[in-house]
Amino acid sequence: MNTVYKEICQAVVVGAGHAGCEAALACARLGIDTVLFTVSVDSIALMPCNPNIGGTSKGHLVREIDALGGEMGKNIDKTFIQSKMLNVSKGPAVHSLRAQADKSEYSRSMRRVLENTDHLSIVQAEVAEILTEEGKDGKVVKGVRTVSGALYEAQAVILCTGTYLRARCIYGNVSSYTGPNGLQAANHLTDSLRKLGIELFRFKTGTPARIDKRSIDFSKMEEQRGDEQVVPFSFTTDPESVQIPQVSCWLTYTNEKTHEIIRENLDRSPLYSGMIEGTGPRYCPSIEDKVVRFADKERHQVFIEPEGLYTNEMYVGGMSSSLPEDVQHAMYSSVAGLEHVRIVRNAYAIEYDCIDARQLYPSLEFKTIHGLFSGGQFNGSSGYEEAAAQGLVAGINAARMIQKKEPLILDRSQAYIGVLIDDLVTKENREPYRMMTSRSEYRLLLRQDNADLRLTEIGHEIGLILEERYQGLKEKERQIQEEIRRVERVYVGTSEKVQKLLESYESTPLHSGISLAELIRRPELNYEVLAPVDPDRPKLLRGVAEQVNIHIKYDGYIRRQQKQVEQFQKLENRKIPEDLDYDEIPSLRIEARQKLKIVKPVSVGQASRISGVSPADISVLLVWLEQKKGRKG
């Protein structure tokens, strides 16, 4: 007698990391009965590498996740122990929020949210197989089977396996087949995915050692404090609630001796001995990589960051490594302040299976398997924030698929999330993909400060933003428009008060009356400092003044980008039918034809971003589509 446990739900999420949590929450909050699988309930929303959330461009992603109704921003606001707005001396487009997290609190807090969300249940088990059946348009997902044989039937399955698929941790000549922190790897699912025709390959990443705080001589390091006035990530967090005592990070440097130790032991590095086959990311190189590639640099920065309030473990930022244990000890203790260092956890590299995300539509659904979605590191990205962003989109789209609604696809002019996903599903990605502000061509419009203005309406339409928050946004929009109009209209005269104020900011005195807006445009002035000469200034909602200031100051540049976006959207709006046969189109160059067949772009815009597809190919494509449309009237 064949007896297995069987359950019927609507959506299954495989993995409870940052992608999985957002995916499961989005699904459940949209009313979908969701089961979230994890190999260990104690490792939900684990931060296996750096102890922070946000940073340049990643902070943008967190804000966008929040604006759409995701959880990451709220969760870090509840559990941060230090916060900093980076790049404040630069333009508003590159301001980025970064917060140090109390890792275990972060994890616990997210778990609490998951456990108390309706329609969501957590199951500790390893998923071994994706079940499908043949539908009339190809394969359709039916559910999953766990290692123990239990069946979970579902209409949608979201893969968020992170770095766990056939994971292998390596340092020196030691390698163990485990996920991060010695957690159990997922060794069965890969075979099932291969059988479904999904192509997988190996990526690699690494993490530095964790060291005992008591063994560190902080007097030899520079203290790095948090901001005096903390800005929360979530648009819903009360700014007062985040003004808490903060913990410091510490800065020290490697030196010639460190580099010498590394160079002498390079032959023992698994990277150079060929023991590691996966491709690592160039933006977070191991310390041995840095020493080899930037041989002329005399020192590299090392950031010592707390892992939480209730632990003595400190993260050694900047010195990830896969060198042998003895070399690690020698290398770390050569750094100023670490002479007597006690290592708690070794640095290691980790290899894992992931996919070429060109197998996905921008909805993050597999092109060949209806109902199968994926998000996060499994898609070839890296970073908690990148993972969470994809998880959110995959979760939303799985729910929308079940509800027979059109998928949510954010384009490159709407959000960093759009840039991230478009890059992943369009371009050939040879290393773990990290977000960067330079990847966003319209970054002046996609600021972290206006994520709510860009996306909260969409979040509301989807159903993840409640009415009250939406109405708040509408009021904010109204106030911004009104206040911009007001400062354009209000003139300040040449009174002594005005001239004195200008003088105090080393700004040229006035010869005649001038609008407030004109004054705001001066580089040395801004909306805020002009308050004393603007008696009729109304009381405004949080964030309004900042928007007014940015809009007035950078008006010309903003308009320029808006014009570019208009052009961009014309091609984005030219949709390509799913069943288009590129072999039928004459005059396409062979290379273009091949690339187009791999990516199957959803729009002419996406097609134009595929490397190897020329502008002439795009023209040919446009003409063909026009002909296919069979021109009516």
Next chain:
Amino acid sequence: MSEFDTIAAAATAMVSSGIGIIRISGGESFSVMEKVFRPYNQRKKMSSQPAYTVHYGTIVDKDEVLDEVLVVLMRAPHSYTAEDTVEIDCHGGRLVMQRILELVLQNGARLAEPGEFTKRAFLNGRIDLSQAEAVMDVIQSKNQMALKSSVSQLQGSVRLEIEKLRSAILYETAYLEAALDDPEHISLEGYPQELLKKVEGLCKELDDLLKASENGRFLKEGIKTVILGKPNAGKSSLLNVLLGEERAIVTEIEGTTRDVLEEQLQLGDLSLLLLDTAGIRSTEDLVEQIGVERARKQAQDADLILYVADSSRPLNESDEEILDILRGKRALVLLNKSDLLPVLTPEMMEKKTEHKVLSISAKEEQGIRELEQEIRAMFFQGELDFNEEVLITNMRQKEALKDAKSSLQMVMESIRSNMPEDFYTIDLSDAYQALGKILGEEMDEDLINEIFGKFCMGK
């Protein structure tokens, strides 16, 4: 790529002929026209004139009148492209048409890509569906040809110079982006002023390139002029006199010039691509044979042949061979060595060759001015012309250089007005892309690769 902006191009060949047509199409075409056209009746408001009307007036660049023209107005959807369209009927001829087109480009239109008018006509429903394949074919082949010729016509030194400029721009962009991405590792303290100096330098280099593009030193362009003659007739001496420098090696030994020498010569606003060849004779010397063969080949697709004959020596079978090549070609016969006692007379030669004959002395530099005048006259009377494709390529490249320059000027402007550093990269990237167009290269992953390749960053 912009699909629906305003484009312009010559609708007729840019050669000497009665009428030339410059066509402008797109939403802005009327406003572009208004900026360059002054109607005869100056009170006439051009933009509110009805469709299918013709207006007489002049094309004016600032206060200079470029040409008397007729302007034809068409409104969407009743034109070839189904967009608002203006056609400027001007006097035919390369210089006039080029200047008018350039003026139109300066005033808001973009030079049309090959096949772009046709593409728009199709996309806007003006061309029958059955012709789609033909349209696609035209677009693809014309673009590939243009790309090939654009890169291959570039002078080697110019190419290197542009590559150098481009990599300098990329480096600065990557530095900025690396610092923006990783502010804790890379500082921008004092950098803006440093960048300002660098960009000023880059602008100067761009200016030089622009000048080169205007003087025709940019492309291997010009009227392809091949100098033919028997050994030691004085071909190389003529080349040297024309160029005013000792370019070709001149000796008394027959067969000194064994390969084809290539030089560009500027006759006022006319540029010649001069090709000096090996003297034509039957020879046993293998290297020289190859030279002679090349000379023949060059002569075959020359726009103009200068046949140099030694007036102090009688014609022989080698001359007959040359006369054979000359048949049916545009050519001038130059009786050289007029300082010596002549054996050949102009009358004789004119009868024999049916080409115009001039007496010159390369050695004494006599008759050279007359020769130059004759070439200019032939050109302006429309007897001579050269490859139009080169001209359009040059115009496209000039446009790209100007775009790059104005982007760099924006960078300087941003620095001077204390804009934050991240604003610089917008225009730096534009400049990089504009220069890339000249080389047929795109940006793709260049920036990301440069950031990771040149700067150490990350946790």
